[in-house]
Amino acid sequence: MxxxxxxxxxxxxxxxxxxxxxxxxxxxxxxxxxxxxxxxxxxxxxxxxxxxxxxxxxxxxxxxxxxxxxxxxxxxxxxxxxxxxxxxxxxxxxxxxxxxxxxxxxxxxxxxxxxxxxxxxxxxxxxxxxxxxxxxxxxxxxxxxxxxxxxxxDDYEPGATGAGIAAMFDRMRPRLVELRERILGSDRHPAPLSGRFGAEGQMTVAREVASHFGYDWRHGRLDHSVHPFTSGSGTDVRITTRVDEGDPLNCLYSTLHEVGHGAYEQGIDPAYLLSPLGEGVSMGVHESQSRIYENQLGRSRAFCGWLHARLAEVFGQSGAADADAFYAAVNRVHSGYIRTEADEVHYNLHIMLRFDLERELIAGRLEVADLEEAWNERFQSDFGVAVDKPSNGVLQDVHWSVGLFGYFPTYTLGNVYAGCLYTALCAAVPSLDDDLARGHAETATAWLRENVQRHGGLYEPAEVIQRACGFDPHEGPLLDYLEAKFGALYRL
Amino acid sequence: MxxxxxxxxxxxxxxxxxxxxxxxxxxxxxxxxxxxxxxxxxxxxxxxxxxxxxxxxxxxxxxxxxxxxxxxxxxxxxxxxxxxxxxxxxxxxxxxxxxxxxxxxxxxxxxxxxxxxxxxxxxxxxxxxxxxxxxxxxxxxxxxxxxxxxxxxDDYEPGATGAGIAAMFDRMRPRLVELRERILGSDRHPAPLSGRFGAEGQMTVAREVASHFGYDWRHGRLDHSVHPFTSGSGTDVRITTRVDEGDPLNCLYSTLHEVGHGAYEQGIDPAYLLSPLGEGVSMGVHESQSRIYENQLGRSRAFCGWLHARLAEVFGQSGAADADAFYAAVNRVHSGYIRTEADEVHYNLHIMLRFDLERELIAGRLEVADLEEAWNERFQSDFGVAVDKPSNGVLQDVHWSVGLFGYFPTYTLGNVYAGCLYTALCAAVPSLDDDLARGHAETATAWLRENVQRHGGLYEPAEVIQRACGFDPHEGPLLDYLEAKFGALYRL
Incomplete structure (x- = not known):
């Protein structure tokens, strides 16, 4: 030894x-x-x-x-x-x-x-x-x-292959495109929130929400940054958020997203501290935690009901007429240019575009000189809108400039994993919706901790999801969830 | 090369x-x-x-x-x-x-x-x-x-010797003891400040004062800590302070002290960045900067006049009846047990006690078993008061526990250097008192930067003071300053 x-x-x-x-x-x-x-x-x-x-x-x-x-x-x-x-x-x-x-x-x-x-x-x-x-x-x-x-x-998602991801994306894309078209063609056009929301009040609610989702303040802190992020492993896992006084959802859902990343790192078995097992096992699994906190839990009808009431208490108004209108505003689907502002339906289409282009770039089948044209064509085809300016198109993300190729698909892998985990979580925690309706998700965190987070790097990415869910991860649960949720919201 | x-x-x-x-x-x-x-x-x-x-x-x-x-x-x-x-x-x-x-x-x-x-x-x-x-x-x-x-x-003050410092302390001690006895025997007993001073207002004034003394926020920041300190060199020099709502002087003079340390590091020639010359040359010279900002400038009658008015603006009261009473409160002499709370007259007596004891300890002429008795005897003799409990005596400082032997005398060396520099500064900057009366000390910082701070480690400690002042550093200016200042304040 x-x-x-x-x-x-x-x-x-x-x-x-x-x-x-x-x-x-x-x-x-x-x-x-x-x-x-x-x-x-x-x-x-x-x-x-x-x-x-x-x-x-x-x-x-x-x-x-x-x-x-x-x-x-x-x-x-x-x-x-x-x-x-x-x-x-x-x-x-x-x-x-x-x-x-x-x-x-x-x-x-x-x-x-x-x-x-x-x-x-x-x-x-x-x-x-x-x-x-x-x-x-x-x-x-x-x-x-x-x-x-x-x-x-492989550096971001050990065990995944471009071919495997491409095959999965090819199965997902038609259903997502069809869903977005049905939504945008429906007669429902929910309004975004209106009004001003003071920075201090937003941070108060953000801290409260982080606590209710099981974020451990003894081993973390919440600060401001231009782009929200999570930093550190083990006993010092810090998160950041940002505040837009016209849109409290920006701060709150950024916080929830980072709480997911943070809870993962905080939840790893302390025996693995400062060892190779002491960090989240892949970007995809990491993103599954941030996404399930942000979307499946945070953007649920149950939690939105609580959040609507809480904002009304803190600010004297929630920015929406009632809890249903608030829920609709939180989940408003719109064909925007920007990935980081995308709703749950459009988000993965943004990723697929990037994945296909970067794979072609690295393979040498696409040259940088032709990149903008390729981007704009694909955007028109998937989003039904022409890109109006490069900052809304090929120039919008920092990733490629800093050499992150192979990173984008892990965002959608994370969504797919989150879809699988949410199915298993709902079966395992019958009280989940009641808990969320009271603004709490500690029971979800406990289940995720036990079944995913505590393992750190012990299992390979797909294996940790398989063990938690009892089935091999696939895109079905995410697509079913999206169709059910937005089908109801938009009465399709 | x-x-x-x-x-x-x-x-x-x-x-x-x-x-x-x-x-x-x-x-x-x-x-x-x-x-x-x-x-x-x-x-x-x-x-x-x-x-x-x-x-x-x-x-x-x-x-x-x-x-x-x-x-x-x-x-x-x-x-x-x-x-x-x-x-x-x-x-x-x-x-x-x-x-x-x-x-x-x-x-x-x-x-x-x-x-x-x-x-x-x-x-x-x-x-x-x-x-x-x-x-x-x-x-x-x-x-x-x-x-x-x-x-x-030598690790803290290159070139200094225990014998040289002992000889200087022996010259200083009788004059300091005599001064404290005359003060404490006088019929003037200025009151400390009274009232409450909100934390936010204290930090507002602290930031203002730091700016007025030339602290560079582009290369620094001010935070809270249990014990104030300065951290970093070059283009990232951070200071901390603490807040006691019953005593704004704690926050303000801690800030000024650290601003002195910070201004030194910020003032070093950028050509020396990340080189051995890119840090303050010794603890003594460092302390000369913190002390001259805190005491000779910050506790001057001129600056106290401005500060009195500013506190009255921010808090509705300064805690004293008028500017003279405020100045007297800031410079109140009292025979306390604790070094870090000592006034300018007593401070160096605290140091001399520690210097003599630690020198004996390292030489093997004093054993730890006899340390408390030695401390208490010496305190009685220099301060005219019996130590009432070990936390007010031999247990009060962290230094020896963390192995800092040879560090204490640099505090008094710093005071001595500050005394020398203040003499030269007053001669070089005729507007000094007028500037301070407006709450500003940028002219002082400019002179100190040019004559001390920018050199970093270029000259040996005593040499940098000698070059700035035009004479070899000695205890005379400090003692003359103390006798003049407190002689006037206490009408001796």
Whole structure:
């Protein structure tokens, strides 16, 4: 057991340093003085070098070879699997390539932001072409003859393949397109909320909701940031939200989304603290937690009834005529351009568009010069609207500028997993709707903790969902849920 | 120049990582969730190991040997001097000893806190004896035959010696004791402030005062912590304060004190960023900046006049009958037990007591078993009052529990340096009192920046004061200032 213990002790220190890196990002997005950006980049660069050297340290390879797997239990073998996967990825990537990618994407993010602000695609394309070229190189190095896109995807969703996801998306897309068309063709046009909602009151309700959904304040905190996010693992898992005084749903559902991510990290078995098992197992499973909190629970009729009353108490009005109108406003379907503002029906169509385009880009079947046209054509076909300007189209997301290829499909995987989990959750917790009608979801969190969250990285992504639900994950439950929910809401 | 450039590049990464360590401490004291303490200790431990390995890396020694000093300018030679000093200290300290000290002091701090809360000296003494034993060992290892106490002192105040400080303190003590006796024997007994002062209003004034003293918010921020402190160097220098609704002076003068520390770090030449010259040169010079902001400027009659009026505006009252009564309350002399609450007259007597005792402890001429008795005797003799309980006596400070021996005298060195600088400042900035009467001290900051702060580690501590003042630093100006100020206030 010598080699295994040495390896785990070494990984523990690496994980601790990786947590420190996370704190620096959190600090940067929430409290860092504006003038500190350059120095911070240098601090993070120095720490990244330390982490890179640790991850490619030859001793890791030696320990991995020396370990006697037969003497290990299931959890220890899972630890090894994660370490081996990370080591292989780190070793396959030439250091010159990864530092080149770090440099180019850091610059590209700034150029993307400028291009988006100016609605100027041409300003961004040369840099994006450079990013794509480097990511193709990275994908080839990681794939070692296998599928390059799968090699990138594997970093976010181990075990998933581009072909498998494409097949699932092909099954989902017609039903989603049909649903959106029936909704938009219906005679129901719910109004959005109206009125002003003070920032302090929104944060009061956000904190209350986070508590009611089981967020643990002893091991977390809620702050403001431009883009909401969750940061950290183990006993220090922080979430952020944002406030728009014209739209309290922005703050509240951002909070609920991040509470889902946060509850996952907070719910992992403490025995896995600072080990490879001590983090959410994949982006897809992570997103399943954020989505089930935000959508299936948070946007349910039961919870909306409570939230409507609570907003009326705090602000003197909820922005809607009654609880039903509030529920309809929360779930209003509209054919918008922007992924992050999309309703549950449109969201996955946004993802499928991106998935198909990025897969073609990495495969070399689509070039950056043709990307905007491809985007606009596909948007017209799936959303029935022409893109009016690049910031509402190909320039809207940060992901590609920072080199995130293979990340987008995990959002929809998360929705699919959430659909499966919600079916199982409803069967397991008969009181769920009553609890939500009182504004509480601790019973849901308890079930999710026991069946998903506590396992951390113990099982592979699809396996953790299969074990929780008792069936292999598939898109059926999500589509059934969407058709039932919006069929009723829009009286289809 | 190859070796020099390599060395500086390496040091830059080390400094960047040291800044990260500072951010973790800041986070821990201001925003960290309560339940994250154990994980945080592990994160900081992992980073400390990285820093220790870098500081004792044999390449540092090789580069230092390979550098051709004759080819370097003054600043580069100063960089080398700092690196060499740090490397020698790191190499002289056996790693087993430093990790033993880290372990014991981490435990000792908790035991000290318990002992202080319970007023139970016996609970702390065995652990303190262990700390003292280890610090004697450290001092011997660092001193290599020289004076052990000086070896510890050198870490905080390079170039200072215990003998030199003792001689200066011996000159100061009779004048201070005489001054306190004349004050306490006078017929003037100014009242402290009375009334309640809301937390929000205190923070508003604290931020205003920080701005008026030249604190740069683009490169800093102000938060709450139990004990106020300053954290970080370069472009991210954060300060904290605390709020007592019964006493606004606590918040305001803590803020001014930390603004002094912060202005020093913010004022260092940006060319020295993340280099050994990019931090305040010593604890004494650092304290000179915090003290001159807090005392000579902040507790001046001119500034108190403005502050009195400003508090009256914000709170509807200043807590005093008029500006003169306010000034008297701010500078009220009283024979208290606690160093951190001491007035300008008593403060240095508190330090001298600690300096003499810790010097005897390290020299082995005093044992921990006899420490309380020695403390109480000395307190009676210098303060004319018997210590009533250990938390008001030998248990009041955290320093010794965490192994800070050789640190205390730098507080008084700071006061002495501040006295010198104030003389030079008054001569250089004739408008100073007028500026302060308007609540502003930017002119003072500009002079201090130009003459002290911007140099960072370029000159040795005494040299930077000498260059700013045009004379060698000595205790005269501080004592003259105290006698003049309190002589007038108490009509002696």
């Amino acid at each position: 010598g080699a295994y213990d040495d390896l785990i002790a070494y990984e523990r220190e690496t994980q601790a340093l990786a947590q420190v890196m996370g704190r620096l990002s959190w600090d940067q997005e929430t409290v860092m003085p504006k003038g500190a950006a350059h120095q911070r980049a240098e601090e993070m660069g120095a720490l990244e070098s330390v982490l890179h050297r640790r991850r490619t340290d030859p001793r890791v390879g030696e320990w991995l070879e020396a370990v006697d797997e037969t003497a290990l239990d299931h959890a220890a073998r899972a630890q090894l699997r994660h370490i081996l996967r990370g080591y292989i990825r780190a070793m396959r990537l030439p250091e010159t390539l990864s530092s080149q990618i770090a440099r180019v994407t850091s610059r590209a993010q700034g150029i993307w932001a400028e291009a988006r602000a100016a609605d100027d695609v041409a300003h961004f394309l040369p840099t994006l072409a450079e990013v794509v070229r480097l990511k193709r190189e990275e994908a080839a190095a990681l794939a070692q003859g296998g599928d390059p896109y799968d090699a990138l995807l | 190859g070796a020099y450039d390599d060395l500086i590049a390496y040091e830059r990464e080390t400094q960047a990582l040291a800044q990260v360590m500072g951010r973790l401490s800041w986070d821990q004291e201001t925003v960290m969730p309560k339940g994250a303490a154990h994980q945080r200790a592990e994160e900081m431990g992992a980073l400390e190991s990285v820093l220790h390995r870098r500081r004792t890396d044999p390449r540092v020694g090789e580069w230092l040997e390979a550098v051709d000093e004759t080819a370097l300018d003054h600043a580069a030679r100063a960089q080398l001097r700092h690196i060499l000093r740090g490397y020698i200290r790191a190499m002289r300290l056996p790693e087993t000893l430093s990790s033993q000290i880290a372990r014991v002091t981490s435990r000792a701090q908790g035991i000290w806190a318990e002992a202080r809360a319970a007023d139970d000296v016996a609970h702390f003494l065995p652990t303190l004896a262990e700390v003292v034993r280890l610090k004697r060992e450290e001092a011997a290892a660092l001193a290599q035959g020289g004076d052990p106490y000086d070896a510890l002192l």
